[in-house]
Amino acid sequence: MKKISIIGVPMDLGQTRRGVDMGPSAIRYAGVIERLERLHYEIDDLGDIAIGRAERSGDSAVHSNLRNLKAVAEANEKLAEAVDEVVQKGDFPLVLGGDHSIAIGTLAGVAKHYKNLGVIWYDAHGDLNTAETSPSGNIHGMSLAASLGLGHPALTNIGGYSPKVKPENIVLIGARSLDEGEKRLIKEKGIKVYTMHEIDRLGMTKVMEETIAYLKERTDGVHLSLDLDGLDPHDAPGVGTPVIGGLTYRESHLAMEMLAEAEMITSAEFVEVNPILDERNKTASVAVALMGSLFGEKLV
């Protein structure tokens, strides 16, 4: 059985709410290692990536609508190297966030090992903004765009190559808060999206069956990027940008179980867990429970 290498990324510079840098600790405290060991995986906890300091206000990056660009880019370079090494060894990289800007580094480390990496972006948001379209200047809302090669070169060129993923190899699940520029990009690039509307109409079973079939025929590996705000804030309150009307705990477990059954996920990250905004570490615990299902836990 494959070894799972855990990498923590205590990143909070891709957005402005304090506390999401404690996500990796909260997830470890919620028992991620024990949970996966029970499934007979060997776990290698590689610790946390060092994150630099935030820029002082007045910095030019703030005015270019890319908050903390330098520190975010540097941390992602380090993360990309760490993830690259894990994949090279033949182990499974499991990245714990931290805000969603870290997907840039994770994908940079993973994608070079595949011709056609698939990406499942489980999220209330598209994270498809660039500095030009971003309403906030927060890089956690730009990570998927950067991985498509769109945006500032300091972000698109992490790992020394671009793009990391092709638009037709991406599936968005759970979207319900998309900015105008993101909607335009989705149409222009033909990115597959299951918004909450489609999930309500089809049901999660059908959505996952379609997603799995779609990615199976065109990809040679699939990265799961799971933003806890994809879930409804009732089930995952500890996130910085909650959006009501989200995926339930049950739907999310079903999705993870179907991915486990399909044996198609080759790397994963769980991001945006913010213990300061959480209720008794509920969101971190939900993340760990979902990881259990993703790695093959069964009820009976």
Ligand SMILES: NC(=[NH2+])NCCC[C@H](N)C(=O)O
């Ligand atoms: N990873 C996230 N939680 N992203 C939220 C992004 C929110 C908004 N679309 C923005 O670009 O600012």
Ligand SMILES: [Mn+2]
């Ligand atoms: Mn989100």
Ligand SMILES: [Mn+2]
């Ligand atoms: Mn996100």
